[in-house]
Amino acid sequence: MTANITGNTARDATAADGTRQTAGTRGTSVVLHDLSRAFGATKALDGLSIDMAPGELVALLGPSGCGKTTALRIVAGFEIADTGSVLVDGKDISSVPAAKRDMGMVFQSYSLFPNMTALDNVAFGLRMRKIGTGDRRKRANELLEMVGLAPQAKQYPHQLSGGQQQRVALARALAIEPRVLLLDEPLSALDAKVRLQLREQIRTLQQRLGTTTLFVTHDQEEALSMADRVGVMSHGKLEQIAAPDELYDKPATAFVAEFVGIMNRVPGELHSGGTVTALDKTVPVMNQDADVSPGPADVLVRPEGLTMAVIENGNGIVATRTFLGSVTRVGVLLSGDVTVQVDKPSTDAAALAPGTSVQVTLPPEPVLVAPRR
Amino acid sequence: MAAIADTQVVPAPPRRTARPRADRGAVWRWVVLLVAAVYFLLPLLVAFRFAGIKSFGSVLSQSGFTSSLGLSVRLAIVTTVIEIVLMLPTAIYIHLRLPGLRRLMEGITILPIVIPPVVLIVGVLQISPGALKNTPYLLALEYVILAMPFAYRAIDAGLRALDLKTIVEASNSLGAGWLNTLMRVLLPNLTTGVLAAVVLTVALVLGEYTMASLALYQTFPVWIYVNSQYSGQISVAASLLSLLVTWLFLMAITMIGTRRSRRKGGGAVTLFTATRQETRGN
Numbered sequence: 300m301t302a303n304i305t306g307n308t309a310r311d312a313t314a315a316d317g318t319r320q321t322a323g324t325r326g327t328s329v330v331l332h333d334l335s336r337a338f339g340a341t342k343a344l345d346g347l348s349i350d351m352a353p354g355e356l357v358a359l360l361g362p363s364g365c366g367k368t369t370a371l372r373i374v375a376g377f378e379i380a381d382t383g384s385v386l387v388d389g390k391d392i393s394s395v396p397a398a399k400r401d402m403g404m405v406f407q408s409y410s411l412f413p414n415m416t417a418l419d420n421v422a423f424g425l426r427m428r429k430i431g432t433g434d435r436r437k438r439a440n441e442l443l444e445m446v447g448l449a450p451q452a453k454q455y456p457h458q459l460s461g462g463q464q465q466r467v468a469l470a471r472a473l474a475i476e477p478r479v480l481l482l483d484e485p486l487s488a489l490d491a492k493v494r495l496q497l498r499e500q501i502r503t504l505q506q507r508l509g510t511t512t513l514f515v516t517h518d519q520e521e522a523l524s525m526a527d528r529v530g531v532m533s534h535g536k537l538e539q540i541a542a543p544d545e546l547y548d549k550p551a552t553a554f555v556a557e558f559v560g561i562m563n564r565v566p567g568e569l570h571s572g573g574t575v576t577a578l579d580k581t582v583p584v585m586n587q588d589a590d591v592s593p594g595p596a597d598v599l600v601r602p603e604g605l606t607m608a609v610i611e612n613g614n615g616i617v618a619t620r621t622f623l624g625s626v627t628r629v630g631v632l633l634s635g636d637v638t639v640q641v642d643k644p645s646t647d648a649a650a651l652a653p654g655t656s657v658q659v660t661l662p663p664e665p666v667l668v669a670p671r672r
Numbered sequence: 673m674a675a676i677a678d679t680q681v682v683p684a685p686p687r688r689t690a691r692p693r694a695d696r697g698a699v700w701r702w703v704v705l706l707v708a709a710v711y712f713l714l715p716l717l718v719a720f721r722f723a724g725i726k727s728f729g730s731v732l733s734q735s736g737f738t739s740s741l742g743l744s745v746r747l748a749i750v751t752t753v754i755e756i757v758l759m760l761p762t763a764i765y766i767h768l769r770l771p772g773l774r775r776l777m778e779g780i781t782i783l784p785i786v787i788p789p790v791v792l793i794v795g796v797l798q799i800s801p802g803a804l805k806n807t808p809y810l811l812a813l814e815y816v817i818l819a820m821p822f823a824y825r826a827i828d829a830g831l832r833a834l835d836l837k838t839i840v841e842a843s844n845s846l847g848a849g850w851l852n853t854l855m856r857v858l859l860p861n862l863t864t865g866v867l868a869a870v871v872l873t874v875a876l877v878l879g880e881y882t883m884a885s886l887a888l889y890q891t892f893p894v895w896i897y898v899n900s901q902y903s904g905q906i907s908v909a910a911s912l913l914s915l916l917v918t919w920l921f922l923m924a925i926t927m928i929g930t931r932r933s934r935r936k937g938g939g940a941v942t943l944f945t946a947t948r949q950e951t952r953g954n
Binding site: 375376377396397398399400401402403404406408409410411412413414423424427428468471472475481 | 834835838839841842843844845846847848849852856857860861
């Protein structure tokens with residue numbers, strides 16, 4: 300897909316009604332190559348490299364200050380990298396100004412132009428591309444329809460709810476047929492229910508249009524549920540980039556393991572042969588290349604990975620119970636004042652009243668280890 | 673559920689003494705308003721009595737009235753255009769790129785108020801090149817400086833009400849360059865601030881006396897003063913008229929501004945405030 304603006308939106312809109320090209324056949328490849336950016340003494344980005352396939356949705360996930368927004372802003376052209384380059388369809392766009400990059404962007408804060416109606420907002424990018432009034436209106440209307448806001452076309456931003464405003468912003472960003480769609484925490488200002496709806500809507504539209512998308516968020520649920528691949532960042536570096544399930548099941552580092560999902564730290568003893576003993580059981584180590592020396596170490600294991608049985612004089616005592624629907628998360632106090640979370644089917648959890656003595660056991664599968672904290 | 677019992681409302685004992693607080697507040701409001709009204713309106717009333725109805729009619733036929741008013745209006749237009757063209761991009765640039773300088777800028781823009789106009793005009797007359805000295809538009813350049821504090825503040829207030837950075841970036845990402853962003857996105861959202869700047873600048877130019885008189889140009893205020901040497905009543909009538917015209921102008925602009933802003937969700941327009949746009953929930 301090239302930067303050609305004319306004549307495609309209508310087709311996309313009709314495609315919305317059913318006939319559809321498969322995602323990935325169009326769209327642009329984006330390469331972030333070795334990007335670094337420092338603000339004073341702070342390294343916001345430290346050699347970030349990501350290859351995005353055409354039509355792919357990559358989420359950058361990390362705590363605030365990890366550099367994810369800086370990366371997005373460099374791609375958008377609002378920020379300049381100290382070193383490194385951004386390639387779109389193989390061409391270095393580092394010297395192209397933001398206005399000429401053909402990138403649709405949805406911002407965290409409400410960014411609609413207050414003086415324009417929803418329709419005029421969506422049509423603005425087309426107007427900048429010198430598309431005639433009639434065509435422009437027609438296409439803007441189609442896009443508003445796509446995000447389900449056709450009836451609100453004549454309303455001003457202040458007459459729309461936050462969720463509606465972000466949908467108009469999405470329509471506005473997509474109206475220019477962007478080569479790349481950039482989403483800068485577009486859902487974080489919305490309440491939970493609207494966020495969930497909009498999340499699905501964005502993903503559906505993105506897949507339908509096949510627009511290569513970079514999505515920045517600090518919400519792991521959002522990243523895992525929407526993205527083809529999730530890049531977890533910390534201190535300006537990419538810790539791991541992988542498909543959501545891989546990220547969850549095979550985290551490459553302790554940081555990723557603890558940032559994505561819930562992770563227990565169980566004190567154990569690391570042996571030089573690539574095994575670790577914890578909770579009276581010895582199991583193989585998954586991350587044998589990690590920088591952990593034999594001796595006391597922490598074993599990282601997810602709540603659903605631990606098993607638990609009611610037993611007299613076990614190694615733990617049930618402390619809390621949190622009902623989460625089909626599962627119940629049980630907090631177990633181990634010796635040494637360590638608490639671990641163990642998931643049990645809610646049907647089995649009834650017997651686990653606080654104070655019950657239980658035996659908690661490691662899974663037989665290889666586990667992650669991290670230096671003792 | 674002990675918590676509920678705790679939070680149950682205990683009816684307040686009925687008040688026996690004095691009037692409710694709200695009532696007393698209202699009384700004070702009226703007192704303050706009345707004092708202010710007397711302070712401002714009494715001199716006008718006295719001036720009106722002094723001038724007499726008849727002199728209002730003869731103002732228009734006085735020699736020098738048309739030419740001096742014409743000069744003042746021309747100066748007002750030139751000053752306003754230069755003022756806006758200078759201050760609008762400056763204020764936007766500072767908000768966007770040099771927010772750290774906002775404090776300093778506020779300090780600088782207050783200087784013309786601190787420095788007496790006499791000092792300004794004498795200094796400028798000393799050093800300005802002859803070509804400029806011989807045209808009344810030298811005054812316009814001076815007035816641009818005098819009006820700067822008001823114009824800057826009015827535009828600044830408008831900018832504060834916008835999420836400037838996001839809006840500019842959104843406009844850029846949609847393919848709008850600087851000129852388009854300024855003219856199509858920023859200016860329409862700053863009408864309130866810009867209008868306020870215009871009103872304040874015009875009011876200032878129509879009323880400035882010291883500089884015009886020292887530079888030996890007969891602007892409208894200078895004419896009023898000169899005329900008062902011959903006929904006190906007519907000059908007072910003229911100044912009342914100019915006050916009325918300025919006031920009407922001001923009212924018109926605030927009303928138009930408020931109507932426009934209400935339609936697009938903004939608040940009421942006053943000269944130094946613009947209320948931030950609010951969004952209905954989610």
